[in-house]
Amino acid sequence: MTTPAYKRVLLKLSGEALMGDDPYGINRATIERMVADVSEVAKLGVELAIVIGGGNIFRGVAPGAQGMDRATADYMGMLATVMNSLALADAMRQVGITARVMSAIAIEQVVEPYVRPKALQYLEEGKIVIFAAGTGNPFFTTDTAAALRGSEIGAEIVLKATKVDGVYSADPNKDPDATRYATITFDEAISKHLQVMDATAFALCRDQKLPIKVFSIVKPGALKRVVLGEDEGTLVHV
Numbered sequence: 119m120t121t122p123a124y125k126r127v128l129l130k131l132s133g134e135a136l137m138g139d140d141p142y143g144i145n146r147a148t149i150e151r152m153v154a155d156v157s158e159v160a161k162l163g164v165e166l167a168i169v170i171g172g173g174n175i176f177r178g179v180a181p182g183a184q185g186m187d188r189a190t191a192d193y194m195g196m197l198a199t200v201m202n203s204l205a206l207a208d209a210m211r212q213v214g215i216t217a218r219v220m221s222a223i224a225i226e227q228v229v230e231p232y233v234r235p236k237a238l239q240y241l242e243e244g245k246i247v248i249f250a251a252g253t254g255n256p257f258f259t260t261d262t263a264a265a266l267r268g269s270e271i272g273a274e275i276v277l278k279a280t281k282v283d284g285v286y287s288a289d290p291n292k293d294p295d296a297t298r299y300a301t302i303t304f305d306e307a308i309s310k311h312l313q314v315m316d317a318t319a320f321a322l323c324r325d326q327k328l329p330i331k332v333f334s335i336v337k338p339g340a341l342k343r344v345v346l347g348e349d350e351g352t353l354v355h356v
């Protein structure tokens with residue numbers, strides 16, 4: 119089966135996963151592998167928009183940010199996502215994929231600003247759009263940015279590629295007895311305080327009836343399996 123289950127998706131890539139086994143920063147082999155996964159899916163004809171996090175860079179500067187004003191630290195985090203977006207777009211360029219980076223905060227000499235109709239146009243042209251700088255607001259996360267942009271562009275689903283292979287009854291990195299859900303409702307995920315995504319992102323997707331698939335960013339072929347509608351990860355639904 120090679121028919122994709124979706125026409126347009128919003129892919130959220132973990133920033134933290136970009137560092138691979140390094141203590142922080144962008145691991146070359148890791149970003150190349152992510153691009154290879156994305157490329158496979160793009161070849162299926164799926165329109166792809168991407169939101170990438172910033173945890174890999176921000177973790178590196180975090181010791182110096184201790185005691186910092188929260189909003190200022192968050193702006194630094196947003197700038198980290200801009201760096202990751204540029205690195206991702208360039209890694210795509212190197213393998214012949216056309217990507218456009220659009221930023222939620224104005225830094226016009228570096229990347230073009232986010233303009234919704236322009237983003238829609240790029241997607242229709244088959245280009246990959248990378249949304250940088252999260253929502254552009256402090257006190258939010260890139261997961262919420264994924265929910266927001268996913269809603270704006272009319273994506274059929276938000277695909278959260280992260281370090282775990284789905285939503286568990288508790289944080290699997292802390293609780294060895296945690297069990298994975300095949301599917302879970304937004305209300306359940308919110309009421310059980312499952313931390314795999316923040317409540318703002320869950321609530322926005324719930325209100326917009328935009329399902330989320332949580333799956334592993336490290337498992338080979340997982341993204342393609344998800345896009346083909348195969349049994350992979352956890353579906354969060356209304």
Ligand SMILES: Nc1ncnc2c1ncn2[C@@H]1O[C@H](COP(=O)(O)OP(=O)(O)O)[C@@H](O)[C@H]1O
Nearest residue numbers: 132133134280281285286288289291312313314
């Ligand atoms: N109930 C849960 N199910 C799955 N993962 C969970 C859960 N609770 C907490 N987590 C943690 O959430 C992490 C993923 O969320 P997050 O830190 O936002 O990652 P990302 O870098 O993808 O944005 C996982 O690595 C896992 O340790």
Ligand SMILES: O=c1ccn([C@@H]2O[C@H](COP(=O)(O)OP(=O)(O)O)[C@@H](O)[C@H]2O)c(=O)[nH]1
Nearest residue numbers: 133134171172173192195252253258259260
């Ligand atoms: O709309 C947003 C998106 C991100 N951030 C900041 O950017 C950081 C990096 O994003 P995130 O932690 O979501 O990335 P990931 O977990 O994927 O590495 C966050 O911690 C926030 O400090 C923010 O302030 N507003």
